[in-house]
Amino acid sequence: MSLFMLLLADDPTEFADLSPAELQAVIARYSAWSEDMAAQGRLRGGHKLCDEGGKILRREGDALVVRDGPYAEVREIVSGYFLIEAADYADAEAIARTCPHAASRGSITIREIESMENP
Incomplete structure (x- = not known):
């Protein structure tokens, strides 16, 4: 088995008009999916990121x-x-298709994690 990262992207304003009950229902769907993946031994981690967007660090000439x-x-x-x-990208795609995020207007980027361990 290989490790894959599912990167969830969306427009944060999409959820701005949800009532507290609707937002809790969305959270419940993600929680149930996470619990199911963990029970299957497929989930190794995951988190929601803050909506503010973060920081970008980039080299420009000699400066960061x-x-x-x-x-x-x-x-x-x-x-x-x-x-x-x-097992492979096809298996990771099949798992991603079951993620609640696949039903949203957002996107899921699937990336395999390269092992850095010495053989």
Whole structure:
């Protein structure tokens, strides 16, 4: 089995008009999915990220520059992630398709984590 990161991206304003009960229902769907993946031995971790967008660190010439991110023209931000175990990309995609985020207008980026261990 390999490790894959599911990067969840969405427009945070999409949830702004939800009532507290509707928001709790969304959270319950993600929690139930996480618990199911953990029970299957597939979930290795995951968290929701803060909506404010974070910081971007980039080299510009000889200096490292830190800026607020994402920029105003960016609608989607990475809003969370799950770390899962899967046999290959096809298996990781099948798991991602069951994630509640797949039913939203956001996106899920699937990336395999390269092992840094010596053989």
